[in-house]
Amino acid sequence: MRIAQLRQADLNLLVVFTALAEERNVTLAAKRLSLSQSAMSRALQRLRDMFHDDLLIRTPTGYDLTPQGVRLLRELEVMLPKLDRLLSGTEFDPMTEGANFRLSSTDYAAHVICPLLCRYFKAETSKVSFEFSAWHDDVFNAMERGRLDLVLNADDGGVSSQFTREMLFREEFVCVVAKASRFAKRMKIDQYLAASHIGISTLGGLQTIPEKYLAEAGVKRHCVIRLPYFAAAIHSIEGTNLVVTVPRRIAESVVNHPGLKIIEAPPLIGGFDYQMVWHPRMNTDAAHVWLRQAIRETGRRIAGKL
Numbered sequence: 001m002r003i004a005q006l007r008q009a010d011l012n013l014l015v016v017f018t019a020l021a022e023e024r025n026v027t028l029a030a031k032r033l034s035l036s037q038s039a040m041s042r043a044l045q046r047l048r049d050m051f052h053d054d055l056l057i058r059t060p061t062g063y064d065l066t067p068q069g070v071r072l073l074r075e076l077e078v079m080l081p082k083l084d085r086l087l088s089g090t091e092f093d094p095m096t097e098g099a100n101f102r103l104s105s106t107d108y109a110a111h112v113i114c115p116l117l118c119r120y121f122k123a124e125t126s127k128v129s130f131e132f133s134a135w136h137d138d139v140f141n142a143m144e145r146g147r148l149d150l151v152l153n154a155d156d157g158g159v160s161s162q163f164t165r166e167m168l169f170r171e172e173f174v175c176v177v178a179k180a181s182r183f184a185k186r187m188k189i190d191q192y193l194a195a196s197h198i199g200i201s202t203l204g205g206l207q208t209i210p211e212k213y214l215a216e217a218g219v220k221r222h223c224v225i226r227l228p229y230f231a232a233a234i235h236s237i238e239g240t241n242l243v244v245t246v247p248r249r250i251a252e253s254v255v256n257h258p259g260l261k262i263i264e265a266p267p268l269i270g271g272f273d274y275q276m277v278w279h280p281r282m283n284t285d286a287a288h289v290w291l292r293q294a295i296r297e298t299g300r301r302i303a304g305k306l
Contacts, residue, residue: 010046010050013043013046013047013050014076014079014080015033015080016029016033016035016040016043016044016047017047017055017069017072017073017076018073018076018077018080019032019033020040020044020056020063021055021056021065021069021072021073024056024061024062024063024064025062025063026040026041026044026063044056051068051072053066053068053069054066054069055068055069055072056069077098091286091289091290092286092287092289092290094121094126094127094128094290095125095126095127096127097127097287098127098128098129099127099128099129099287100128100129100130100131101128101129101130101131101149101150101287101291102131102133102147102148102149102150103130103131103132103133103148103149103150103151103152104132104133104134104135104136104139104142104143104148104150104151104152105132105133105134105135105151105152105153106135106152106153106154107134107135107200107228107229107230107231108154108230108247108249108250108274109132109152109153109274110132111230111231111249111250111253112247112249112250112302113152113295113298113299113302114132116298116301116302117130117294117295117298120294120297120298120301121294133148135153139151139153140159140160140163140277143163143277143278143279144162144279146279149278149282149288149291150276150277150278150288150291150292150295151276151277151278152168152274152275152276152277152295153274153275153277154171154208154209154272154273154274154275155167155272155273155274155275156208156209156212156272158208159275159277162280163277163278163279163280164277164278164279164280164283165275165276165277165278166275166276166292166296167273167274167275168273168274168275168276168295168296168298168299168302168303169273169274169299169300169302169303170271170272170273170274170303171247171248171249171271171272171273171274172247172248172265172270172271172272173209173210173245173246173247173248173265173269173270173271173272174245174246174247174248174251174262174263174264174265175187175192175243175244175245175246175262175263175264175265176234176237176243176244176246176251176254176260176261176262176263177237177242177243177244177260177261177263178237178238178239178240178241178242178259178260178261179238179258179259179260179261181241181261182241183195183243183263184263185263185264186263186264186266187243187263187264187265187266188266189219189266189267189268192221192243192265192266192269193219193220193221193222195221195222195241195242195243196222196223196224196241196242196243197221197222197223197224197242197243197244197245198223198224198225198226198227198233198236198237198242198243198244199221199223199225199226199227199233200226200227200228200229200230200233200244200245200246201226201227201228209272210245210269213268213269213270214268214269217268224242225242230246230247230250231250231253233246234246234250234251234254234260235254237260238257238259238260239259245265245269248262249302274299276292276295276296276299278292
């Protein structure tokens with residue numbers, strides 16, 4: 001609808017239509033809105049004139065919606081709660097208001113965050129949905145343009161100061177090797193550098209944080225294979241002399257695998273903070289506040305498990 005049409009329209013009629021569509025009875029709808037039955041009938045006629053459609057058709061048991069009426073009701077079920085929240089300043093309620101949140105994350109978040117997130121927001125009763133997309137090197141531009149609501153990634157120092165970020169939990173790296181490997185419980189740096197590795201290419205062909213730590217020390221590891229997924233890399237280790245460096249929480253998901261073992265990485269490799277990043281324009285948006293709290297609570301649960 002164009003702005004000119006909005007100026008001419010009585011938007012209160014949308015509330016009237018919602019009551020009529022839900023009650024399917026003029027008397028009950030009028031009582032619900034504290035209107036007379038004749039006022040409700042006149043409002044229905046004005047609605048029909050505004051949308052050039054009957055919207056509701058009288059039947060022996062009440063009223064049925066026309067196809068246009070069905071479409072209008074679907075739109076209003078999403079629109080009216082948002083308008084009400086915008087005017088009243090109330091909090092977002094995922095049980096009554098629908099929202100689709102768009103997030104970009106690494107393979108790590110898919111393994112560690114998503115399972116707990118699904119339990120947190122009660123997918124079977126909530127009206128919200130989450131759309132995760134794979135991490136790519138243009139995620140922050142996408143967030144700037146409003147195509148993403150939140151980015152989940154390791155804090156590698158690459159986030160522009162224009163965005164707001166919050167640490168969720170601390171993670172550390174470990175090494176996964178074959179069960180029959182010669183490596184003991186902790187790998188020394190000289191052993192690490194002498195070994196052949198599977199690298200995880202999460203961004204720009206490099207697993208950025210381990211490579212950064214090594215580069216700062218003036219050394220480099222030898223990667224014979226690079227894969228984009230942690231799970232695939234881990235499951236490629238059995239029966240080889242290769243080493244894969246992964247976050248501990250990913251490694252623990254295969255701790256019972258009979259052909260693999262987890263050993264401590266050299267102290268040089270260290271760990272990292274995992275964070276959520278968003279655009280400041282979303283700071284006070286009630287739905288986005290709820291989203292961040294959901295991710296924050298998930299992060300707390302993850303932190304308590306290490």
